[in-house]
Amino acid sequence: MGVGGANFYARDPATVFLTEDRDLFLPLDPDNLVRCWAACEAAGLDLWIADEPLDIPRDRWLAERIVERRALTRATGTGELLVDLSLVMKGFDFETVWSDRRTFIVDGVDIPVARLLHIVTSKHAAGRDKDRLFLATHKEALEGLLKREDVD
Amino acid sequence: MGPTLEDGLRALREAAEQAPSIRIDLDDAYLRAIALLEALPCNQSGADKSWVWRSDRAFRETYRRARLKR
Numbered sequence: 001m002g003v004g005g006a007n008f009y010a011r012d013p014a015t016v017f018l019t020e021d022r023d024l025f026l027p028l029d030p031d032n033l034v035r036c037w038a039a040c041e042a043a044g045l046d047l048w049i050a051d052e053p054l055d056i057p058r059d060r061w062l063a064e065r066i067v068e069r070r071a072l073t074r075a076t077g078t079g080e081l082l083v084d085l086s087l088v089m090k091g092f093d094f095e096t097v098w099s100d101r102r103t104f105i106v107d108g109v110d111i112p113v114a115r116l117l118h119i120v121t122s123k124h125a126a127g128r129d130k131d132r133l134f135l136a137t138h139k140e141a142l143e144g145l146l147k148r149e150d151v152d
Numbered sequence: 153m154g155p156t157l158e159d160g161l162r163a164l165r166e167a168a169e170q171a172p173s174i175r176i177d178l179d180d181a182y183l184r185a186i187a188l189l190e191a192l193p194c195n196q197s198g199a200d201k202s203w204v205w206r207s208d209r210a211f212r213e214t215y216r217r218a219r220l221k222r
Contacts, residue, residue: 142185
């Protein structure tokens with residue numbers, strides 16, 4: 001649901017944005033969070049919270065505390081793989097984003113992706129410097145697309 | 153003389169300083185562009201987007217392998 005999500009709507013590699021991390025938007029469901037952590041561990045990923053290894057045991061009690069605080073946990077892997085397990089998407093609840101999702105396919109795997117409108121609106125609402133820089137660049141890229149569409 | 157490391161760092165500093173002043177409105181033109189993009193056949197559920205990740209991977213790999221020549 002971040003820049004990585006917006007990239008799925010790009011028309012060509014020239015309008016793909018580089019992003020350091022990938023954002024996974026999760027529901028406020030401790031059991032689901034426990035399953036997500038377990039899946040990350042099974043895939044050999046390390047789990048972090050605020051630059052510290054996530055406490056063990058990674059059980060329902062811990063997940064409830066994380067959900068209460070809407071805290072972000074992060075999964076990292078070999079190379080540069082970095083996945084933020086986020087419980088917050090500014091301006092949206094999970095159910096709205098999930099019900100309007102699109103499912104794209106990458107190497108045969110289904111990837112649920114938030115609507116581009118939701119991604120952009122959320123970034124606009126968050127208003128961090130990096131969001132503003134993204135929106136400025138993204139808007140310019142879309143204006144270029146519109147001009148091309150007019151020509152085509 | 154070509155650009156130096158300090159030139160590059162200065163450009164990054166200037167970009168960072170400008171970021172807080174950037175104001176992007178979700179105006180009609182921007183929303184129209186988003187709607188157009190979302191409506192494309194290639195952006196409907198079921199579309200194969202493997203190329204997006206391949207592109208991202210290739211981009212990172214290019215810069216990972218880059219070495220300073222002099």
